Amino acid sequence: MLKTFSIGGIHPAENKLSANSAIQVLPIPQMVSIPISQHIGAPATPIVKKNDEVKVGQLIAKSSGFVSANIHSSVSGKVFKIDDVMDASGFRRKAIIIKVEGDEWMEDIDQSENLVKEISASKEEIVKKIAEAGIVGLGGATFPAHVKLSVPPGKTAEVLIINAVECEPYLTSDHRVMLEKGDEVMVGTQILMKSLDVNRAIIGIENNKPDAIAHLTKLAANYKGIEVCPLKTQYPQGGEKQLIAATIKREIPSGALPIEVGAVVQNVGSALAVYEAVQKNKPLFERVATITGKSLKNPSNYKFRIGTPVNDLINAAGGLPEDTAKIIGGGPMMGKALTSVEVPLTKGSSGLLLLASEDTARKDIKSCIRCGKCVSVCPMGLEPYLLMVCAEKKDYERLEKDAVMDCIECGSCSFTCPANRPLLDYIRLGKGKVGQIMRARK
Known part of the structure; x- marks a missing residue:
């Protein structure tokens, strides 16, 4: 019997339209806008100025605190x-805008496709390189x-869990990364294991990706300590707490982090980025994303440079369909218009x-x-019904x-409500206000 988490969950239509679309490289734009805040935590501090090449x-x-991340140029130019x-949420945020001139890379980045399996960096050097490269969770x-x-003092990591679930409907970029960059993901996983000083890693993949399960299982035979764990397809299994419950059957207490039960979770795309940072000296300035939709001409997976306008991705996939009513950043369950x-x-x-409009119209x-x-x-x-009432009444x-801060905002409740609430x-809204109150109290 396939593993899964035990509390709740749903199975919306998967609509993995781009699952068989190999990763393509999106052309470099003429201009990029690179936000200085692309991560949880404090915004980075610009160290360049107008007209700098x-x-x-x-x-x-440069990162401005422990919980912050470096930002690197994704292009060459001025x-x-x-x-x-404007950011994806509709707010105006500070960004570094660069006019593209050519494609000249920093000399110390290894641009070759050669796989580097030997890990020479120490655990301290690995964490330092990851921080310098500006790597964040790519899920x-x-x-x-x-x-x-x-890992905080007094805590011990026992197992690394690689989140390769990709439970959101429509999204397939992690799926393609596993199929096309499997060895790099494996080495990246070993690097993460070394940084945590653990001997066991579990790659959790839902069984709607049998080709990825088969491919990584075959590769894992050559990498000590890494196992592939097929999981029952169940949303939102990509949540950290749900994935930990599914793979190692441990429950994280309310308000606690995964390290409380000896686990550290990293996304499969992050494992690839870690490989590139440690073995190739390549910072995080590009990644793979899915562009999809039932009316889209070419649902695809593209590797793009950070700061590229959304419109470039849409045009590459065949242009904006006439019946488009909403463009969602992310998947349909947790993404935002x-x-x-x-x-x-x-x-x-x-x-x-x-x-399209028929998929976005809200019912009475x-x-x-x-x-x-x-x-x-x-x-x-x-x-959820009670939390909504409390939020309405402030x-x-x-x-x-009633633990509103435990909500992972997966949307399962809204999806299943027959009254369309x-x-x-x-x-x-309630969670945001409660969070403000709790932070002010501290």
Whole structure:
């Protein structure tokens, strides 16, 4: 019997339209806008100014704290200006805008395709290189990777879990990375194991990707300590707590981190980025993302340079379909609608989903019928119907008491509600306010 987590979960239509589309390289744009905040934590501090010439891979903004990440130029050219640009959420954020001239890389980056398997760096050197390269979680959360690898005093890492679940409908970029860069992922996993001083790594993959399971299982035979764990297809298995419960059957206490149960989780795309940083001296300035949609001419997977406008990705896949009603950054369950096609793609851009009007229209909201479906599908064991009511009434004390901060915002409750209630919308609002209150208290 295939493993999965035990509490809640749903199985929406998968719609993996681009699963058989090999990774293509998106042409370099004429201009990039590289935000200085592409990660959880403090924004990076620019170290370049207008008219400075930069190369691909050059550090252009330095991390401003422990929970922060370096930013590197994804192109070569001249800094046009440092200004506010619209981000994926519709807010204006500071970015370094570079006019592209050629494609000159930093001399110390190894651009060859040769696989480097021998890991010569020490565990301390590995964490330092990962921090210098600006690597963050590429599954969407964008948590700085070096922070996760810095195990707090008194805690011990026992197992590394590689998140290759890709449970969001439509998205296939991680799937293609596994098929096309499997050995690099394996070496990256070994590097992460060495940094944590653990002897065991588990790569969790849902069984709707049998080719990736077969491919990595075959490769794993040549890499000591790495095992591939096929999982039952169940959303939101890509959540850290759900993945840990599925693979090693350990439950993380409310408010705690995975290290409390001896686990560290990294995305499969992050493992590839770690390989490139440690073995090739290549910072994180490009990544793979899916562009997809039922009306899109060519649903595909593209490797793009950070800071590329969303519109370039759309044009490469055949252009914007006439029936497009919303463009979602990420997947349909946890992604957010974009306000403009000119916003830049970032480290956290795992996908772009173009939805037609029939797939985006909200149905009339009805009164709660007390069916309990939202409770039964919540993977965190919460009561979404109650949390929504508390958020509506601004009862923040009750929201905190009922563990609203444990919500992972997966959207399972809204998806399953027969009364079409916007449960997640209100829970997000309540969670945001409770978070502010808790931080002010500290």
